Amino acid sequence: MTDLPMYRNVIDGKLQAPASGKYLDSINPATGEVWARVPASDRTDVEAAVDAARKAFPAWSALPAAGRAHYLRQVGDIFRKHSDELTRLELMGIGCQARKSNVPTPAGGLSFLWDRAAGLTLDAVTGRSVPLDANTMGITRREPYGVVAAIVPYNSPQGMASSKASLAIAAGNTVVLKPPEQASPAILRFGELLAEILPPGVVNMVSGLGADVGDPLVRHPDVRKITMTGSPDTARMIQRAAADNLTSCIFELGGKSPNIVFADADLDRAAPGVTTQAIYTTNAGQACVGGSRILIQRPILDEMLGRMEAIAKQIRIGDPFDPETTMGPLISQPQFDKVTGYIEIGKQEAQLVFGGRYGPELVPSRPGGFWVEPTLFMTTNNALRICQEEIFGPVAAVIPFDTEEEAIAIANDSRFGLASGLWTRDLARVNRFIRDIRSGNVWVNTYLQTRYELPFGGIKDSGYGHDDIMEFTVEKTAVIAT
Incomplete structure (x- = not known):
């Protein structure tokens, strides 16, 4: 066990061991064997990650859209430069077949998500103007929520992490992302690479069990938006937990199509x-x-x-x-x-x-x-x-x-x-x-x-909302009389 790869959380731009010192085994589903260990984080790690995201938010949200787009394109380069490594880690973690992997080789698949988000940054700040009368103008502006909690499923970890995080930060938010405990190594390694590009605290990653990490994350009063892909039962628990803070949610859930x-x-x-x-x-x-x-x-x-x-x-x-x-x-x-x-x-x-x-x-x-x-x-x-x-x-x-x-x-x-x-x-x-x-x-x-130009979401027990850049902004109205 001592020779196994040991992954760490990414908090405030640094690689950090879990505060508890505890780790979870990552199982290779093709062999049933332990092949890596990931942090078994708890509330302490969540508090640190949310605090880092909260402190990073003012500077990141104040960055012009073009500045955020520049960072996002650099993140896209990660998948062009590290595709083979990230593909291998994903296959080791979730066992999907190579020809259907969510991180295709040669690179280009997930880099597109970050390139797309870079192109959408201007949309996230574009408002409207409405003349109310000869002397009065109504205007709107779109603003980021603040700290976004992103909870990712095991069946498409890097794809979902990229989709959620790229759009959230393109809109000017900062992110605390919880990888799936069954398949964290690929995302945590991606987080290591992200930390070399993004300003500290813009994207943080904390791995662990849902009760230990997910629950304190969605209950945190500084988290203002939650996006989760998973089961209806998990969504119900999150919605109840988020109700105390009236936290806005996006849920993409199960199906029986x-x-x-x-x-x-x-x-x-x-x-x-x-x-x-x-x-x-x-x-x-x-x-x-x-x-x-x-x-x-x-x-x-x-x-x-x-x-x-x-x-x-x-x-x-x-x-x-x-x-x-x-x-x-x-x-x-x-x-x-x-x-x-x-x-x-x-x-x-x-x-x-x-x-x-x-x-x-x-x-x-x-x-x-x-x-x-x-x-x-x-x-x-x-x-x-x-x-x-x-x-x-x-x-x-x-x-x-x-x-x-x-x-x-x-x-x-x-x-x-x-x-x-x-x-x-x-x-x-x-x-x-x-x-x-x-x-x-x-x-x-x-x-x-x-296609990412089209919304993808459900109704009934399949959830509501969808991961779209506008979903990560709130619209503010102002009326100006002269």
């Missing part, structure tokens, strides 16, 4: 769109946006099932560093237990179409990894647990339907409302579904096509 295939669809596109791209190879199904309820019109049901099974058979599960691997392991033992528990529930309440196996026999060369194969069930009952609860693994359910009305009713019969997919050639149907489906995102004849 319908992916609907009509008989007139192009099945050559639809079959991979509801199988590989949408569910299985996106972090082994650990994606809130995955279309895990697949609605198929009955005339094409058998053909679609055959096509989906053929695609699933081509998926290669294994070592994330193997270029032939197309699906890696789940993140941890608790997540493995949760997902495999749902598989056993599914075997009892629905028809198993394919898959259903899990454990070391799937990848004998890595017996300690958290391996689950792509699994598909079929049922006519959307009320089943496997249809209503977020599994967060490579497990989906097919639900046959006959009519448009039935498809809409099934699609909307969920407490979630993050995303939906529709596969059809009927333009009138497309317009009806975009209107009637209750979700924050609708993809038509594609899935998981996202």
Whole structure:
């Protein structure tokens, strides 16, 4: 254990060990072995980080937009210069397959987020003018909140950290970021590199368990904005904790997204769109946006099932560093237990179409990894647990339907409302579904096509708000009489 890499928090531009002296083990999900140690921080570290961010805020927010943009572009260079290292750390920490890594090699993927934020800095300070009468003018100006708390999930740590932090500081805020305890090393290393570029205190990183770090962070009276990507249950706890200070929140939460295939669809596109791209190879199904309820019109049901099974058979599960691997392991033992528990529930309440196996026999060369194969069930009952609860693994359910009305009713019969997919050639149907489906995102004849120029957020238990530069500012009104 003494030879393991030891990562530290980043507070006020310095690398700092946790005040308690305690550390957490970081587990390689492909082997089940400890490969690094990260700070088990507590309230003391949170207080220091928030204090550093609070003190850095006046100077950072006073910096002209062009000055902030200059810093942001330098941060983008981190991913161009250190892409190989950050890719390796991400793969070691979360086990996603190399070809789907959130830090692609060669560099360019996440650098774009920081370059984009640099280009948006002027938007964050642009106000409006409204003539009220001949002698009176109303004006608005946009101002940063102050200290922003950013809480990042394990399934896309560097991507989420970059998205949240870049927009927050572009708007003139300062940030205290909590990495996921399951996958902190890549973000903490990124924080080390950030500290070489940004002024002290602008971005601080404190790792640890949610109860020890997240809770005091969201309760802190100096935190004026919270952005969190995670589960609805966590969001509810944060919202209750933030209520005392009336802290503004952004929540991007879970999903149980319908992916609907009509008989007139192009099945050559639809079959991979509801199988590989949408569910299985996106972090082994650990994606809130995955279309895990697949609605198929009955005339094409058998053909679609055959096509989906053929695609699933081509998926290669294994070592994330193997270029032939197309699906890696789940993140941890608790997540493995949760997902495999749902598989056993599914075997009892629905028809198993394919898959259903899990454990070391799937990848004998890595017996300690958290391996689950792509699994598909079929049922006519959307009320089943496997249809209503977020599994967060490579497990989906097919639900046959006959009519448009039935498809809409099934699609909307969920407490979630993050995303939906529709596969059809009927333009009138497309317009009806975009209107009637209750979700924050609708993809038509594609899935998981996202662009940062477009908002990404949910409704119902999938949250509210989205990480946009305007969300990190407040609008002030002034009226001037002459």
